[in-house]
Amino acid sequence: MTTAISDVEIKGAIKKFGSNIVLNSIDLEVRQGELLTLLGPSGCGKSTTLNLIAGFLEADQGEVFIKGKKVTKVPPYKRDLGMVFQTYSLFPHMTVYDNLSFGLKLRKIAKPEQKKKIDRVLELVKLSGLEQRYPRELSGGQRQRVAIARALVVEPELLLLDEPLSNLDAKLRHELRLEIKRLQKEIGVTTIFVTHDQEEALSLSDRVVVMNAGKIEQISTPTSIYKHPKTEFVFQFIGKSNSFEGMVISTDQDRIMVQAGQEVTSVSWDNVIGENRTFQKGDEVKLYIRPENIHISESQEAVDGYELHRAKITQLNYLGTSWEIDVAFMGKSLQILTNEYRSSWKEGSEVFVGWKPQELKIIRKE
Amino acid sequence: MEAARAQNHQKRVAPEGQPPQQEKRAKKRKPWAPGLLLLTPILLFLFGFFVVPMLYILYLSFISTDSLSGEGASYSLSNYITLFTDSYYLNSLWITVKISLLSSLVALILGYPIALTMAKASAKMRALITLLIASPLLVSIVVRNFGWYLLLLPNGTVNTLLMDLGLISKPMNLLFSEVGVIIGLSNAYLPFMVLAIVTSLYNIDPSLEKASAILGASPLRNFLSITLPLSLPGIVSGCVLVFSLSMSAYVTPALMGGANVPVMPVVVYDQINNLLQWTFGSALSYVLLGTTLLSVFLFTRGFEKSKFKEVFR
Numbered sequence: 125m126t127t128a129i130s131d132v133e134i135k136g137a138i139k140k141f142g143s144n145i146v147l148n149s150i151d152l153e154v155r156q157g158e159l160l161t162l163l164g165p166s167g168c169g170k171s172t173t174l175n176l177i178a179g180f181l182e183a184d185q186g187e188v189f190i191k192g193k194k195v196t197k198v199p200p201y202k203r204d205l206g207m208v209f210q211t212y213s214l215f216p217h218m219t220v221y222d223n224l225s226f227g228l229k230l231r232k233i234a235k236p237e238q239k240k241k242i243d244r245v246l247e248l249v250k251l252s253g254l255e256q257r258y259p260r261e262l263s264g265g266q267r268q269r270v271a272i273a274r275a276l277v278v279e280p281e282l283l284l285l286d287e288p289l290s291n292l293d294a295k296l297r298h299e300l301r302l303e304i305k306r307l308q309k310e311i312g313v314t315t316i317f318v319t320h321d322q323e324e325a326l327s328l329s330d331r332v333v334v335m336n337a338g339k340i341e342q343i344s345t346p347t348s349i350y351k352h353p354k355t356e357f358v359f360q361f362i363g364k365s366n367s368f369e370g371m372v373i374s375t376d377q378d379r380i381m382v383q384a385g386q387e388v389t390s391v392s393w394d395n396v397i398g399e400n401r402t403f404q405k406g407d408e409v410k411l412y413i414r415p416e417n418i419h420i421s422e423s424q425e426a427v428d429g430y431e432l433h434r435a436k437i438t439q440l441n442y443l444g445t446s447w448e449i450d451v452a453f454m455g456k457s458l459q460i461l462t463n464e465y466r467s468s469w470k471e472g473s474e475v476f477v478g479w480k481p482q483e484l485k486i487i488r489k490e
Numbered sequence: 491m492e493a494a495r496a497q498n499h500q501k502r503v504a505p506e507g508q509p510p511q512q513e514k515r516a517k518k519r520k521p522w523a524p525g526l527l528l529l530t531p532i533l534l535f536l537f538g539f540f541v542v543p544m545l546y547i548l549y550l551s552f553i554s555t556d557s558l559s560g561e562g563a564s565y566s567l568s569n570y571i572t573l574f575t576d577s578y579y580l581n582s583l584w585i586t587v588k589i590s591l592l593s594s595l596v597a598l599i600l601g602y603p604i605a606l607t608m609a610k611a612s613a614k615m616r617a618l619i620t621l622l623i624a625s626p627l628l629v630s631i632v633v634r635n636f637g638w639y640l641l642l643l644p645n646g647t648v649n650t651l652l653m654d655l656g657l658i659s660k661p662m663n664l665l666f667s668e669v670g671v672i673i674g675l676s677n678a679y680l681p682f683m684v685l686a687i688v689t690s691l692y693n694i695d696p697s698l699e700k701a702s703a704i705l706g707a708s709p710l711r712n713f714l715s716i717t718l719p720l721s722l723p724g725i726v727s728g729c730v731l732v733f734s735l736s737m738s739a740y741v742t743p744a745l746m747g748g749a750n751v752p753v754m755p756v757v758v759y760d761q762i763n764n765l766l767q768w769t770f771g772s773a774l775s776y777v778l779l780g781t782t783l784l785s786v787f788l789f790t791r792g793f794e795k796s797k798f799k800e801v802f803r
Contacts, residue, residue, distance in 0.1 A: 178700075202706075230705060
């Protein structure tokens with residue numbers, strides 16, 4: 125990729141707070157018009173990265189470019205960005221209209237033009253008619269819509285969203301998430317979205333940046349982040365997983381044979397996670413399987429050519445669209461996500477579980 | 491106080507859904523009964539030693555007598571009539587109001603930058619500034635005023651310095667003048683101003699500053715459009731505190747102004763302790779109280795009805 129089509133570029137950014145390294149040499153490019161998510165646990169450096177782009181923090185080392193212009197030392201108020209915060213951050217002493225006109229006034233836009241822009245953006249976020257309300261008089265969802273409108277009305281170079289949905293309840297969060305996606309596609313503004321919620325990241329983004337401990341673990345599309353995680357961290361952070369410990373007993377061109385407990389199973393080379401891709405007999409490894417990839421049934425009849433093993437149900441949780449079933453298997457607890465529920469199943473019921481070998485992921489134990 | 495109210499309002503961020511209006515319904519029970527019991531001692535104390543004497547003074551203010559012995563006493567408004575027709579007393583009231591207003595203004599101008607520094611400082615720095623700001627309160631007001639004497643006398647530090655620098659040719663009347671009283675009062679009550687403003691500055695969500703910056707506001711524009719209006723509750727309560735304290739101050743005006751600055755509390759003291767005019771002194775003190783209450787009411791009301799009314803909710 126060339127710099128010509130990247131809207132934001134961070135090169136070798138290092139940021140320390142005291143002795144704590146928050147960003148450990150970050151390189152990032154954001155493409156024009158895309159919705160990029162920075163995803164990671166708290167303290168991973170995602171907000172720090174956003175603050176570098178916004179200009180609220182300055183990197184100890186490294187450079188930041190916006191639209192090809194070096195902005196490393198440019199203060200936030202000269203960067204021409206739009207930003208939405210977790211706490212809404214509406215000016216409490218101003219009406220919705222005054223909140224929206226704040227940025228336009230600073231850009232010296234004529235009053236009639238201001239009104240036109242505000243009317244248009246309020247229509248976009250479905251808040252027409254609330255111009256004269258004060259933030260106090262709005263619900264949480266409405267406040268965050270106003271905040272989004274306030275960021276968009278100035279037609280910024282970039283839209284930065286700092287966990288904008290974290291203060292909302294589940295239903296509203298979902299609703300507003302769809303709306304942000306729609307707005308972003310409609311306007312086409314390059315958007316950087318920070319979140320710790322993987323569902324949000326996967327459903328919204330064109331690309332996801334998974335961060336951990338001040339480093340970027342993987343940058344990829346949501347599907348490939350989920351299906352082809354590059355590191356153990358990404359695999360564990362995105363979605364749920366069950367793990368087994370095992371030992372390599374042999375390898376060939378196609379597969380790695382692993383002994384886990386009394387079972388011997390084979391794993392394809394495609395399913396190796398991590399940088400270290402060499403395996404030898406005797407290597408200790410970890411096997412991972414997603415809960416939704418485990419088959420559960422009442423009979424031991426083999427399905428699609430894979431074997432089923434005896435297990436005992438320890439817990440049943442109804443999730444609405446599916447069941448979360450914990451079973452005891454080979455002396456450890458296994459979590460299963462399934463629609464194949466039988467009403468006869470209770471805690472203590474004997475069942476059979478199994479999986480396709482190609483669903484197993486393998487990583488070397490360090 | 492306004493500051494406290496603003497705090498309640500701002501901390502109450504509705505997480506979602508409906509605006510925060512359902513709280514009223516929850517208040518049907520009457521949990522005040524045990525609270526009232528706990529308050530009984532202080533209520534009795536205040537009633538006996540504050541309400542009753544105040545009412546007695548009010549009663550006295552409507553009695554007119556010709557002699558000190560109290561003979562020929564009768565109920566009348568003559569005390570108040572004398573007060574409002576004699577230019578000496580009206581002038582005294584005007585001087586008191588003027589000095590209190592100016593002291594509030596000086597304390598505000600000196601105090602705001604300190605409060606702003608405090609609000610932005612680290613926890614350690616903040617503790618240090620708080621200590622420095624509060625330290626004048628630890629010194630007896632009499633001692634403090636005599637300290638000012640050394641600085642402000644015609645041959646004191648300030649005048650000598652200004653004359654040596656050639657800025658003035660003869661000493662200014664800093665002491666025993668209105669200027670001296672304003673210096674003394676604004677110095678004495680500065681801590682109240684600073685602490686009131688700093689409370690409301692703390693209550694401003696720091697992300698508002700970020701929000702205004704990202705929208706293109708320079709630090710100065712951010713201060714004028716966001717920080718200053720949102721700190722109005724603190725400014726108003728600080729001014730109300732300093733103004734009311736200045737209106738009723740006795741020691742500082744007496745020492746720093748002397749006979750040249752006859753503010754109301756000094757005049758009341760004179761009437762009652764030196765001239766033994768209890769009834770007239772009572773009327774004077776009630777007019778002083780009324781003026782203070784009315785000024786404070788008009789001042790706060792003015793702000794609460796202004797275009798910044800939302801800040802005070």
